[in-house]
Amino acid sequence: MRALTWHGKHDVRVETVDDPGIVNPRDAIIKVTSTAICGSDLHLYDHYIPTMQAGDILGHEFMGEVVEIGPKSTLKIGQRAVVPFTIACGSCYHCGKAQFSACDNGLPADNQDIAREAYGQPMSGLFGYSHMTGGYSGGQAEYVRVPFSDVGPIVIPEGIEDDKVLFLSDILPTGWMAAENCDIEPGDTVAVWGCGPVGLFAVQSAFLLGAERVIAIDHFPKRLELARRFGAETINFEESDTYEALMLMTGGIGPDAVIDAVGLEAHGLFVDNVVDQIKASTFLGTERTHAIRQAIIACRKGGRVSMPAVYGGFVDKFPLGALMEKGLTLRTGQTHVQKYLPALLAAVLEDKIDTTFLISHRLPLEDAAEGYKLFHDQQNEATKVVLKPGLSTAT
């Protein structure tokens, strides 16, 4: 089959690799019809995430048709399903508490030691996201082996187009959980750093969960425009001073809850960011964390900090003092995708949440490398790139 493989920093290629097949009884094989490039993939593309190996197949936001099933799969051949990016067993203690991204059994036993060293305990497996998260082949491919297919994938009713439901695989539940982690109360103002796919779904989710106002922060006019479409007020951090603008918008109080939907590659010529960038490029520190610092400083006293953004290692100058002195609550984590799927599918089918607005580019899988470059270099125009293995390169 054809698949997008990683070879190093800014080097991804579509190559021919061995097809997947059923290995374990609960497996299914999915023929991919749509597969997206995620902001998290850019962290791999920029080689910020360790334990990648040349030839790894990327991709964790995908859906398709069931073409093969193991004896214990509950899927049926011919069904269409969206696959969660978190590989979780459904039967361990954590899955029982709906903490799917903390599943005990998603990672092969031998891969668990890396996370045990780095984080104390291993987490769930993830598709196409380094060997620390299992080394599973990802979904930017024609076919994917999906473990635990009896508890992960959600079956999509006939007649619903891919583009409408594809984002159930990751960014829609991620934006939703980010808003849920804000414990929104009536009258609350929520500020969201980053108007990428995660931030934009967090904006919609915050309103649905009862926020009175949402303030969205980014520097790409097109992305800010999308946030405005859903009713958010906006701050362009290149045009305006974010902290001062937030104070004026909230009567000096600060937002009741803040969301970091930027992550470890924050943009901008801020002093702390430039220092982080130099350190990251010389391997002295691993993250560029301007957004989370600013969010914590801006948050009101006793407020909530929600951090869907991905960090992998250690940070410098984290405002621990502000977090403590103001009595803030910090909530974060890889998304417990499986927990949210039924309710969010229903919300999408009832048109309560808009999903297709996000897609700026639809490309054949063969053009995946160009897709990465586009999503990486032209973030203003490229809001979301969806790859379609079925699309011919001519179109």
Place this chain on the structure above:
Amino acid sequence: MFQTEKSHPRDDAAVVTSKDTKGSRQLLASSVTINRPASEVYAFFRDFAQLPQFMENIERIDVLDDKRSHWVVKGPADSRYEWDSRIIDEIEGQSLTWQSEDGGDVTNSGRVAFAEAGARGTVVTATIAYEPPGGILGKLVAKLFQREPSIQTRRDLRRLKQLLETGEIATAARNPAIFAEQEG
């Protein structure tokens, strides 16, 4: 020899976690919590023929009688290490202690305890005693475990947990051919 429950005199930590490197080096212990009732975990483990399913380096275990079993471990270049093992102490549903019999290729002994942990299932603690590294025996032991014995034990216990909780052992192998290659 297998008293992991017994603490270091100064605190409540298991003695194998002691930083005193002169003392109990030949002991290792590892725990895992399995979301199944203790009776079920015990019954699975008590049937020694099933152990190679999750113990990576064990090729085969033949059950000889109620207390004795014959273990076969793969070595390099098609070599085999074999010994007989005897259950020397057993508390139904709670613990199993075994000891290798004289005349085998490898000397080892161990104890596995199964403790009820309420809503979390069962805490399985394996304690294994082996000859200190060095010499021919040490080399054999290293072969037996392939990796550092404590890492191997930890990984085997995770596989046991996966098998009992999910009915299978997680693998990232994309297809059966890659899986067979990885299993060697």
